Amino acid sequence: MTTETTALTVNGNKDFQSNFMENGLKILRFLETAYHHSETYPVLSSPLELKQKLLNPDQLPQEGDESSKIVDEAIQAIFTGYCNVSHPQYYGYISPKPLPISVLGDLLAEGLNQTPGAWRAGPAATVIETETLRWLSQFIGYEDEFDKIPNGIFTSGGSMANASALKLARDTIIGRKVQDEGLVDSSFKPTVYMSQEGHFSIWKALDFLGLGRNCLRRIEVGEDARIDINKLEEQVQKDRKMGYKPICLVGTGGTSATGTVDPLDSLAQIAKEYGMWFHVDAAAGGVFANIPETRQYFKGINLADSVTLDPCKWLFVPFGIGCLLTKNGSELLKSFQASSHYWEDLSEPDLFQMGFPGTRQWRSLGLWMAFKHLGSQGYCQLLSHTLSVAGYLAETVKAHPDLELLQEPTLPVCCFRIANTTQHSFSLDQVNHLVQQLGVEKGNHYFTILDWRGTNFFRVSINNFQTQTQHIDSLIETIFSQLNSLNLNH
Ligand SMILES: Cc1ncc(COP(=O)(O)O)c(C=O)c1O
Known part of the structure; x- marks a missing residue:
């Protein structure tokens, strides 16, 4: 029996590609204007009408509409409440103007829907992602020797990278049993140390990992906003006497508030002496670790067990890319390895085995292209x-x-x-x-x-x-x- 098939048509749309080039060029022209004439737009606009729309959003559309009309509508909506990070006088947080080449990289990666999460879903993505991880490590002077396992993982941002680092600390220092048994019946009372100026993502992650926010010791800082080393040691010793188990010391490589860097070499020594995992949260400042003007502040970063970076800050690529670097990827693999009966293990790396997400966006192509473009x-x-x-x-x-x-x-x-x-x-x-x-x-x-x-x-x-x-x-x-x-x- 033969059945005749007709192509699916939705709202007169057969190939779902109507005006793709025309709309795409319109979007690219819009971006070009936003980059080259950024000073013609206000630095930040958040009018009252937008706040009202937040309370009264449109109903879910039932019928479709012309794609070019929707593109116009989206551009107009963005301009109504635009945060103009491309403006040279936008000095907020650490939100950069993205390098145009990195934006094109993101477009290419997303347009072709490649994922570096698994070899079979993106062989080229996996290779390029692994290469970009190595470049980052070399760029900040962290590690220069690599073996087959990727030396880290890209994440959605600095928070997820910090959470992954704390999991490495937990699993490595408490012992791998915790991955199966959790902490509910455990006699361990883990503690984690960070300065008062450290980022809130650390305590969010402690909550998320079941270690609890109360295990965080927030150590006072001196006048210079750097962690007070004496207070830190006093606290570690006090905790040990009381039966706590110090598992992780977090140094901050550029605080979010003032950009201050902790004395990383002294922290590395303390972490070693007390058997703690040494993590550097360098989401804000890590990319300055190996440039002549600032290298002195980051002495000791190469001694860290893991380092968080946020390329979407001072590497000027779009939001949504963080990174956790490790000395070699083996701890990541032990902490995140998983499999299923529908998954045939291959000898090539499957990066979902090295971090929390499975399928994920390929955000590093833009960074790879930016590295190649600028050197x-x-x-x-x-x-x-x-x-x-x-x-x-x-x-x-x-x-x-x-x-x-x-x-x-x-x-x-x-x-x-x-x-x-x-x-x-x-x-x-x-x-x-x-x-x-x-x-x-x-x-x-x-x-x-x-x-x-x-x-x-x-x-x-x-x-x-x-x-x-x-x-x-x-x-x-x-x-x-x-x-x-x-x-x-x-
Ligand atoms: C020092 C530090 N750590 C962690 C983060 C969290 O990064 P993200 O916002 O990408 O999750 C930030 C963000 O600004 C930061 O400055």
Whole structure:
């Protein structure tokens, strides 16, 4: 019997490719405008109408619509509430303007739906991903010798990389039995150590892993925002006397607030002495570990058992790519290996065996293309440039009688405040806050407020490799004009 088949048609769509090129080019042109004419758009827009839409979203569409209309609608919607990270005066958090070549890499990887999760689902993806992991390790001066097993894993971001590192610490130090039995009946009382300035993803991960947030010892920092080594040792010894089992020491390679780097070489020694896994959370700053200006701060990073990096920060690739590097991948393999009756094991690496996710996006192609395009030297130039702009801002602040610098920048993050004003209707803290808010409302620059031990400071992060010293001059000028407008109105 023969059955006649007709192609499926939905809303007149037979090949589901209608206007693909036309729509694609429209999107690329839009991106080009956003990159090349970024200063024509406000730095941040979040109008009231958007907040209302959040409360009253559209109903699920029942019938389809023209693809070109939808592309227009999406572009318009994004512009209504656009966070313009490509603007040279976007100084928020560590959100970079992406390198266009990395965006194209992501498009290619996603367009062809390749995954580095498993060899059979993406042989080229697996190879290129493994190569990119090695390049990252070499770039930061962590490890230069590799064997067959990939020396780490790409993750969705820094938080997932940190969580994976804590799992390695748990499984390696407590013992692999914990992977089957958990901790419920265990007599172990594990403890983990990190400075007060360490990232919140660590305690989220401790909760997630069943170790519990209370096992985290948040060690005081000194005036320089680095972990206090004496306090750390005191705490470890006290815990040991009380029957706790120190399993992991987390050093921070660039705090999210001020970009400060812990004394990693001393931490490595302490971790070794007390038999702890030594993890460096270098999500923020790790890519500066091997460049001449900042190498001194990262001494000892090569002694870490694992290192978190976030290429979507100062490697200028789109969000959604973090990385956990290890000395060799064998611990990852022991901690995450899994199989099933539908899965035939091959001798080639299946990267889902080295991390939590199974199928996942191939985010490293954009980074691989960026490394090839710039070379490590080109990347170093971009990083040095952001450092020099932050240094220029710090010098400008120090030379100004009404401004106060929080600390010399280590990474391209500069924190300072208005410390003198003739304005007496508000406290200094309020003045700093109001000036920051005025800037955000006017849309010509964006930076955040850091509450440093009860005092408000401006936090300015040089995220964009196209930010120049003249942008810094204009930022300082605008801050004072906003201060004057406050004075006039009160
Ligand atoms: C030091 C540090 N660790 C971890 C993270 C978490 O990374 P992600 O936001 O990519 O999950 C961040 C994010 O800013 C960070 O600065």
